[in-house]
Amino acid sequence: MVVKKYEGTVIIEIDEDKCDGNGACVEVCPTDVFDLVEGKSQANRIDDCIECCACVDACHVNAIKHTTC
Numbered sequence: 001m002v003v004k005k006y007e008g009t010v011i012i013e014i015d016e017d018k019c020d021g022n023g024a025c026v027e028v029c030p031t032d033v034f035d036l037v038e039g040k041s042q043a044n045r046i047d048d049c050i051e052c053c054a055c056v057d058a059c060h061v062n063a064i065k066h067t068t069c
């Protein structure tokens with residue numbers, strides 16, 4: 001299992017086995033935290049997270065774990 005961990009004020013874990021790269025998190029995140037890189041989401045700007053939980057709700061394969069959502 002490949003789970004990538006991004007740490008800032010919060011922690012976001014993205015399960016790359018589940019992520020199918022449909023880009024929902026990229027679309028819904030109001031602060032542009034995510035990038036799609038080679039078909040997988042990366043939380044490259046986690047310090048910009050405002051903890052709205054939209055990414056967790058939007059991910060249809062439940063690939064995103066977020067410490068405050």
Ligand code: SF4
Pocket residue numbers: 028029030031032033048049050051052053054055056066069
């Ligand atoms: S919780 Fe909200 S602000 Fe934080 S990464 Fe997810 S969509 Fe973006």
